[in-house]
Amino acid sequence: MATETAFRCPQCGEIDAVRKVSAIYNNGFSTIPNDSPLVPYGVVDKTITTITSLAQKIAPPPEPKDPGGMNLGCLFLLFIVFLIASTTSWIFALGITITLAFLVNYFLFKPLQKEYKELKPEWDEAIRRWSELYYCSRDDCVFNPNTGESVPPERISALIY
Ligand SMILES: [Zn+2]
Numbered sequence: 001m002a003t004e005t006a007f008r009c010p011q012c013g014e015i016d017a018v019r020k021v022s023a024i025y026n027n028g029f030s031t032i033p034n035d036s037p038l039v040p041y042g043v044v045d046k047t048i049t050t051i052t053s054l055a056q057k058i059a060p061p062p063e064p065k066d067p068g069g070m071n072l073g074c075l076f077l078l079f080i081v082f083l084i085a086s087t088t089s090w091i092f093a094l095g096i097t098i099t100l101a102f103l104v105n106y107f108l109f110k111p112l113q114k115e116y117k118e119l120k121p122e123w124d125e126a127i128r129r130w131s132e133l134y135y136c137s138r139d140d141c142v143f144n145p146n147t148g149e150s151v152p153p154e155r156i157s158a159l160i161y
Contacts, residue, residue, distance in 0.1 A: 009136035010148045017138040021058050022131050028055020057153040061126040061160055064119040067112035126160045133159055
């Protein structure tokens with residue numbers, strides 16, 4: 001599969017200006033020392049991280065966040081509810097807290113988990129496609145060597161999804 005022709009730019013047909021998108025992205029971050037005399041008011045950080053505008057355009061698709069389950073914040077709120085409700089009776093407080101916990105879990109965390117479980121495989125697939133893409137600096141285009149499709153860097157998502 002990985003023949004030389006696979007890396008030829010579909011627009012100019014050359015290989016000399018072609019680089020892997022993932023490599024450009026990783027090299028797009030550069031760290032420069034932040035102790036130049038141009039920084040007038042003290043040094044906040046020893047370095048400044050910059051990202052090239054090309055690297056920004058060809059960034060990989062963002063990973064969906066795992067929502068997790070009941071978190072500490074949620075448990076804390078339920079505990080507050082329990083404390084407030086326990087001023088009436090502790091059985092009532094226990095009942096309402098358990099009911100609330102069930103409702104929050106069922107209507108908030110279950111749907112979030114479901115959405116995440118659907119998004120994660122899509123993202124895995126998108127990342128896999130993204131890692132196969134190449135960029136030709138002569139034509140300023142991103143292309144998939146397997147399909148020959150090419151788009152400007154701004155429209156990289158067309159080759160990912
Ligand atoms: Zn080219």
